[in-house]
Amino acid sequence: MRTTLSPEALDATDRLLINRLQDGLSMEHAPFARVAREAGLTEPEVVDRITHLREIGAITRFGPFLDAEAMGGAFCLCAMAVPPERFDEVMTLVNARPEVAHNYERLHRLNMWFVLACEKPDQIAEAAVRIEGETGLQVLRFPKLKEFFIGFRVEA
């Protein structure tokens, strides 16, 4: 959904809940009861508000977020400098590879940015080399060395 909600659609409590619930719920029988105590709400109020936030599209999902690398997968951000006159041709070749999960055009000399997703780490290099062979262009690889995650915050 690319529609923006009006600023009045959310009140301060909604914003507090969106921020708090990005940090994660504890795994227990009544996980919203803890959030309710922290927010000075009742448990049904918390559940109702989250349900409403999902209905209006302020949140897209409530559930477990998985670390695909911890599950044994391998991922790598890659970039290519594609000559503009070859962009569509190269895009077709890159997108045809099943290892390419996401691909974005960006405003830069390195204008094609994609994520390789493989089952095993050594398949990343194989996939990158294969794309280099098919396109004749260098694939720069930017594997994640360290991740800093906090999530973003809506202004309360």
Place this chain on the structure above:
Amino acid sequence: MTLDATDRRILKATASGLPLTPHPFEEVARWLFLPEGEVIARMQAMQDDGIIRRVAVAPNHYALGLATNGMSVWDVADVQAEALGAQVGALPFVSHCYLRPRALPDWPYNLFAMLHGRSRGEVEAKRAEVAALLGAACRSNEILYSTRILKKTGMRLAGEG
């Protein structure tokens, strides 16, 4: 940690989300004919092991008015990169922040931070805030705006049988 068939059933059952009820794990347990305690214990073990990062909500950046984002990239002195990366990652308008290898001579940047804002002007103001935070430890930076999504596929769960 090796996931067994029951762990995979739990992940598959919750892949599209948990029910929004006061007792979501009890509901998942009912779906799978498992005791609630076992669902909680297994999910907690998967979280302790890092397979589940967290049970949380995903905000919709567009709906919340943050329709513009840019991938900002920074050349930060290696000795300070971890400490400064953590500070950048903690900024409220940064959703993802990573250290990655440079690709010299083409690409001197080692810190990547996705910046979100209501407009390109607001994103540029936030880029200036990051620059101020990094100070002299950062030699140069750029920001790359996306112009088109060329491909987007969902994450598939391997080995679900």
